[in-house]
Amino acid sequence: GAVVSQHPSRVxxxxxxxxxxxxxxxxxxxxxxxxxxxxPKKSLMLMATSNEGSKATYEQGVEKDKFLINHAxxxxxxxxxxxxxxxxxxxxxxxALPGLAGTGELFFGEGSRLTVL
Amino acid sequence: xxxxxxxxxxxxxxxxxxxxxxxxxTVSGLRGLFWYRQDPGKGxxxxxxxxxxxxEKEKERLKATLTKKESFLHITAPKPEDSAxxxxxxxxxTSYDKVIFGPGTSLSVIP
Numbered sequence: 001g002a003v004v005s006q007h008p009s010r011v012x013x014x015x016x017x018x019x020x021x022x023x024x025x026x027x028x029x030x031x032x033x034x035x036x037x038x039x040p041k042k043s044l045m046l047m048a049t050s051n052e053g054s055k056a057t058y059e060q061g062v063e064k065d066k067f068l069i070n071h072a073x074x075x076x077x078x079x080x081x082x083x084x085x086x087x088x089x090x091x092x093x094x095x096a097l098p099g100l101a102g103t104g105e106l107f108f109g110e111g112s113r114l115t116v117l
Numbered sequence: 118x119x120x121x122x123x124x125x126x127x128x129x130x131x132x133x134x135x136x137x138x139x140x141x142x143t144v145s146g147l148r149g150l151f152w153y154r155q156d157p158g159k160g161x162x163x164x165x166x167x168x169x170x171x172x173e174k175e176k177e178r179l180k181a182t183l184t185k186k187e188s189f190l191h192i193t194a195p196k197p198e199d200s201a202x203x204x205x206x207x208x209x210x211t212s213y214d215k216v217i218f219g220p221g222t223s224l225s226v227i228p
Binding site: 006044091093105106108110111 | 148149151153158159160161162163166204206208213214216218219220221223
């Protein structure tokens, strides 16, 4: 099956710093990538949808200036948590949607656990 | 409103005790229904795609079925390693990149 790699898997940072998380589709081109946040024992919460070469579409209530998303190529999207605070601590997951030639399934990265001290 | 629900929220089974998880959906046009398995601290792992009512797919102890309004994930003689959260998602015909997830069913299989 299609492989999506997410890095880093765990990151600890100090309050006020910025953290970048990468999401790569390793064996396919992803026209669309998604970023989710997941709280303990809760389902996925969609944060934003990013299409290669265009601005991300953010879900209601997600701060665009706090969570910067860049989809620079068909295989890479990045999420930058700017000026992180303890309340930003969470599990962040990306997924990728192969192009229209695919069958419509999303493929997920392994997730990134962010802890802000 | 497009919506995906799952039941039960949580399920505890004895090892070998077969059961089914339900995913009900209300969408304007179904492109495909997807099942995923998620282990704690991991990203969801793709299991199945179903496209039309009457379709069935199997993988080891899991079998997924689809009707016009719901999907079932049948687990036959489960083992402790089947313990995970099972997520159902629906892809929309109206928008290729729109996928709606259900809240998931947390399955625990007790030895």
